[in-house]
Amino acid sequence: MGMENIEHHDGNSEVLKSPFSRIYLLPQTEQIINCAMGLKNPIDIDALKKAFSNSIMLNHPRFCSLMVQDHKGVDRWETTNVNIDDHVIIHPNQPTSTENLPEGGDEDQETDHINAYLADISVSTPLSRNKPLWEIHVLSGMKCVVLRVHHALGDGASLMSMLSACFGKKSCDDHKNNVGKDGHAIRKKRSWKEKSVWGLIKTLWYTIVFGLRLLGKVLWVKDTESVISGGNGVELWPRLLVTAKFKLDDFKFVKMAMPSATVNDVLLGLISSGLSKYMEIKSPKAMLQGLQVTGIVVVNLRKNSAFQGMTNVVGVSSSLRSSSWGNKTGLILQPVYCCNGIHPLEHVKIMKTIMDQKKQSFEAHLPYIFLKLFSYCFGPKVASWFSNKVLFNTSFLISNIMGPSDVLLIGDNPVTFLRVNISAQPHALTMHLVSYGGNADLQVMVARDIIHDPQFLANCIQESLTEMKNCITQENKQISIC
Numbered sequence: 001m002g003m004e005n006i007e008h009h010d011g012n013s014e015v016l017k018s019p020f021s022r023i024y025l026l027p028q029t030e031q032i033i034n035c036a037m038g039l040k041n042p043i044d045i046d047a048l049k050k051a052f053s054n055s056i057m058l059n060h061p062r063f064c065s066l067m068v069q070d071h072k073g074v075d076r077w078e079t080t081n082v083n084i085d086d087h088v089i090i091h092p093n094q095p096t097s098t099e100n101l102p103e104g105g106d107e108d109q110e111t112d113h114i115n116a117y118l119a120d121i122s123v124s125t126p127l128s129r130n131k132p133l134w135e136i137h138v139l140s141g142m143k144c145v146v147l148r149v150h151h152a153l154g155d156g157a158s159l160m161s162m163l164s165a166c167f168g169k170k171s172c173d174d175h176k177n178n179v180g181k182d183g184h185a186i187r188k189k190r191s192w193k194e195k196s197v198w199g200l201i202k203t204l205w206y207t208i209v210f211g212l213r214l215l216g217k218v219l220w221v222k223d224t225e226s227v228i229s230g231g232n233g234v235e236l237w238p239r240l241l242v243t244a245k246f247k248l249d250d251f252k253f254v255k256m257a258m259p260s261a262t263v264n265d266v267l268l269g270l271i272s273s274g275l276s277k278y279m280e281i282k283s284p285k286a287m288l289q290g291l292q293v294t295g296i297v298v299v300n301l302r303k304n305s306a307f308q309g310m311t312n313v314v315g316v317s318s319s320l321r322s323s324s325w326g327n328k329t330g331l332i333l334q335p336v337y338c339c340n341g342i343h344p345l346e347h348v349k350i351m352k353t354i355m356d357q358k359k360q361s362f363e364a365h366l367p368y369i370f371l372k373l374f375s376y377c378f379g380p381k382v383a384s385w386f387s388n389k390v391l392f393n394t395s396f397l398i399s400n401i402m403g404p405s406d407v408l409l410i411g412d413n414p415v416t417f418l419r420v421n422i423s424a425q426p427h428a429l430t431m432h433l434v435s436y437g438g439n440a441d442l443q444v445m446v447a448r449d450i451i452h453d454p455q456f457l458a459n460c461i462q463e464s465l466t467e468m469k470n471c472i473t474q475e476n477k478q479i480s481i482c
Helices: 017-023 045-052 109-121 156-167 174-188 199-220 248-256 262-280 284-290 344-360 363-376 381-391 454-481
Strands: 006-011 013-015 030-039 065-069 075-079 089-093 134-139 144-150 168-171 239-247 290-302 329-337 396-402 406-410 411-424 429-436 441-446
Touching: 013 065, 017 363, 017 381, 030 109, 030 156, 030 406, 045 089, 045 134, 045 363, 045 406, 109 134, 109 144, 109 174, 109 239, 109 441, 144 156, 156 168, 156 396, 156 406, 156 411, 199 329, 199 344, 199 363, 199 381, 199 429, 239 248, 239 454, 248 262, 248 441, 262 284, 262 290, 262 329, 262 344, 262 429, 284 329, 344 454, 363 381, 411 429, 411 441, 429 454
Parallel strands: 089 134, 290 396, 396 429
Antiparallel strands: 006 013, 013 075, 030 144, 030 411, 065 075, 134 144, 168 406, 239 441, 290 329, 406 411, 429 441
16 A cells, blocks of 8 residues: 555655555656546636645645655655645646547547547656645646646545545535445445355455466466457557446446346446447457456445544544555456447346355456565566556456535535546546546547547447347336236
């Protein structure tokens, strides 16, 4: 985790010993989280600066520290004074260039401009090491603020916890209760289905099987080349970014029709169905051959998936060092079978069956443990190689982040949406879903020269949800008639 294993050097400096901070700071695996926040009213720059200056964010040791090397070449976090003006970057009122915008998209023009800007800064746009590793980009003309945070400071769950603690002002009871119920379902599914010797045997068996598959992906097993394949060097190619917008209630409508399913199962079913539709048009020969692609699913390893540790902070530094902060994410290899002609809900059932087995195992914990072990024993470069090999040999990455349960207010200006994406990487396709305020926005980022029409892919995913809802509605009507 980002705050773990810190060795104190003096009152102003701490040795950088967190393995994940060291890995994310290497050029070959450097990652920056871009969090776009839409505001309801025009942006008051002074009020914005004051809101961030007075927030607990600037009391957090990682947000007010530089990453430096001492005379021995040892990386350290060194506390410094933060000047908010150095971190707030104001862009002109005119929109971003529309040169690379997707054609024929259903999204409004403002969303397209914001996504074009996010796509631009997602490729080879590092944060300056001369100040703490975060920035606030203000797109005044589009009433949008982009918070850029280096992944060495923390993961997506930590960032959402930070935003909730800093700017969560209004309770949204319905959203909070819904999130809590689904979070409980996820935690329940992670427990052994059979608390017995047989349950232990199944857990060990699944862990060994999935662990060997992970090892195979690291060493030699690569996905079959397809129209969505990336590879070494693709992280430097230009990007396109589109948003697939959903209502969280629609996910839950599908979830409730399938016993013990989760929102995450529905999301993976949508991806499976959407990719099948996309492949059917773009690569019909691959569909006939029964194409299987592998995705990396990023999961939160914290025992409690709800926000904790920072929601009760009143500027106390020790409280900010809660175990909820940092990088504590695992990886799951999720096979997706691209096939057409099957019932839309079958995609969800297939994904749920696979995920049930993976939740029975410790597959998600293995990459986390090995990255720590390799980093400590062989250095962060070896751990970085391990991480990159998994990326090179798979086809896409997806994450599902629970957004704040409160309505965020930045300088008394309500936040209307939250969207997240990360820096470009060897995948040609990455997808990040964030739920906030009853909505769920899926950011679909692609390598422009590989996937030329990401809006079509996003439409395929959205159409899949509509088909699933229609199927459930028709089945319910038939049951009522009977």
